[in-house]
Amino acid sequence: MIAKEMYSFREALAKQGVIFCYSGYMTEEVLAGIGKTLRSKLDMEKTDRKVARGIFSLFVEQVQNVIRYSAEKEPDTDDPDYDGKEMRYGLLTVGQNDDRHFVACANLVPKWDVDRLRENLTKIQNLDKEELKALYKQILKGDVPVGSKGAGVGFVDIARRATHGFDFDFIEIDAEYSYFALKAYI
Amino acid sequence: MDNIKIEATERSPKIDFNFAANTFSLSGESYPEDISELYGPVMQALKEHLGSQEGANITFDFELIYFNSSSAKILMGLFDILDTAAEDNQVVVNWHFESDDDNMEELGEEFGEDLENATFNMVPKD
Numbered sequence: 503m504i505a506k507e508m509y510s511f512r513e514a515l516a517k518q519g520v521i522f523c524y525s526g527y528m529t530e531e532v533l534a535g536i537g538k539t540l541r542s543k544l545d546m547e548k549t550d551r552k553v554a555r556g557i558f559s560l561f562v563e564q565v566q567n568v569i570r571y572s573a574e575k576e577p578d579t580d581d582p583d584y585d586g587k588e589m590r591y592g593l594l595t596v597g598q599n600d601d602r603h604f605v606a607c608a609n610l611v612p613k614w615d616v617d618r619l620r621e622n623l624t625k626i627q628n629l630d631k632e633e634l635k636a637l638y639k640q641i642l643k644g645d646v647p648v649g650s651k652g653a654g655v656g657f658v659d660i661a662r663r664a665t666h667g668f669d670f671d672f673i674e675i676d677a678e679y680s681y682f683a684l685k686a687y688i
Numbered sequence: 689m690d691n692i693k694i695e696a697t698e699r700s701p702k703i704d705f706n707f708a709a710n711t712f713s714l715s716g717e718s719y720p721e722d723i724s725e726l727y728g729p730v731m732q733a734l735k736e737h738l739g740s741q742e743g744a745n746i747t748f749d750f751e752l753i754y755f756n757s758s759s760a761k762i763l764m765g766l767f768d769i770l771d772t773a774a775e776d777n778q779v780v781v782n783w784h785f786e787s788d789d790d791n792m793e794e795l796g797e798e799f800g801e802d803l804e805n806a807t808f809n810m811v812p813k814d
Contacts (some may be wrong), residue, residue, distance in 0.1 A: 530721040534699060552789060555754065559791075562719050562756050639798060659757040664770070686692040 509556050515595070520603070522596040527576065527589035528568045531681045537561060549603075552558060556688045557603050561596060562581050563656045564607040564684065570591030572609035573679055602666050608683035623670050623684075626661045634662050660686050690739050692730055701752060707737050710744050714752035714766075715784075716760040727762045731769070738773035740778050751784040752792070755781075762793070767799050768803055774805030787812040 513522050521543070524536060524662035540561060543553040572590035611619065629637060639653040660668060666687035673678045689707040695806065696702035701716035712734065720726045748770055755763065770779050781803065783796035793810065800808040 538698065539776075552790060554791065556798040558754065565754065574709070608759060614748075635798065638760075639764075640760050640803070641801075675724065 507669070514680060516582040518595070519597040520595045521598065524592065525593045526591065528565055528572070528592045528594070529589055530569065531564045533562065537564075553603060553688055556663045556665065557596065557605060560605040560660055560686045560688065563660050563663075564605055564686070565592075565594060565655055568594070568607055568609045571611070573612050596633065600606040601629045602683075603688045604685055605688075606683065606685035609679060610675065610679045611672075613674070613678060613680050617681070619682065620672065621672075626657050627668070629661070631662075634658060638662060660684075664688060689733060690732060694730070705730065705734060705792070706745045707733075708742070709725060710746040711749075713749040713751065715749070717753050718755035718762075720759070723758045723762060731765065734766075735769050738769060738777075741773065744777045744809055746773060746779045747782070748779070749782045749784065750796070753786075758764065763807070767803060771803050771806050774803070774807075780807040781806050782809045782811050784811045784813060787814055 522536065522540060526532075537558065541554070541558055544557060549557070565618075569590055569592075572592045574591035576589045576591075577584070579588035585678065590609070592607055595604075595606045597604055626634070628639070638655060638658045641658060668684060668686040670682070670684040672682050675681050691707055692703060694700075694703040696716040699717055699719045701714045701718050704711075704713045704715075706712070741747060748766075750763070760793040767781070770781055773779055773783055781800070785792040793812070798811055800810070
């Protein structure tokens with residue numbers, strides 16, 4: 503029964519074209535390990551180098567988003583003075599559908615942050631190549647936005663790398679949280 | 689100032705700052721776990737050193753394979769420091785990239801176009 507259960511799980515992923523899947527706590531160690539394996543796999547498959555670089559870049563930005571922003575974390579503290587190790591929970595899939603490769607990530611976000619994220623991502627989605635470039639530079643030169651732990655430029659970078667664009671949406675989980683998913687295509 | 693030589697890791701570039709010779713380079717990958725820990729002290733040292741130079745020949749070589757968006761912010765800061773130094777010095781910035789890497793080429797051009805005083809070279813390699 504165990505094999506059957508696991509195999510049907512595997513089949514469900516395969517149906518969606520998923521080649522890599524990780525669900526669990528995302529850490530920098532996980533990023534480094536999966537990243538290395540992903541690169542080797544792309545290399546073995548003789549994936550076009552430009553495409554392979556793009557996939558790797560989408561992978562890094564998306565996983566770092568989960569590591570920094572997922573609302574599901576251990577230890578579960580909102581204490582701003584807490585500076586110890588923490589782990590945040592998320593789901594990553596990397597795969598291929600038809601001729602397009604994809605990198606998708608999903609994680610919980612606080613409900614109060616959904617409008618801001620949606621607005622931000624919709625804006626980015628509607629920019630053309632030149633506008634994305636301008637926004638990218640503007641953010642790099644400016645101050646880091648409030649609440650950002652990186653450069654605050656991650657989504658713009660994803661949009662620039664995703665040659666076939668990206669989709670995202672949210673579902674409500676409970677009074678406090680929504681589930682956020684973003685899938686970028688190359 | 690003591691030279692800085694930090695070996696590359698899987699996720700961080702080799703940092704080679706020779707203050708006496710005024711030659712500086714970053715080469716390899718850049719998607720470190722802690723961006724400020726890696727770049728904070730070396731950027732500070734570079735800024736201090738360049739601020740004290742006048743009429744010097746300064747060369748900075750960027751030879752990056754991949755960098756993430758947080759590193760891009762650091763690079764923007766480095767270009768800024770170098771362009772300021774170029775007001776009183778001869779500063780040459782070389783951006784090396786693999787000739788088939790359009791993205792790295794494009795990023796180099798984007799960073800380079802803001803330089804007002806420094807000389808900027810795009811250096812493709814096979």
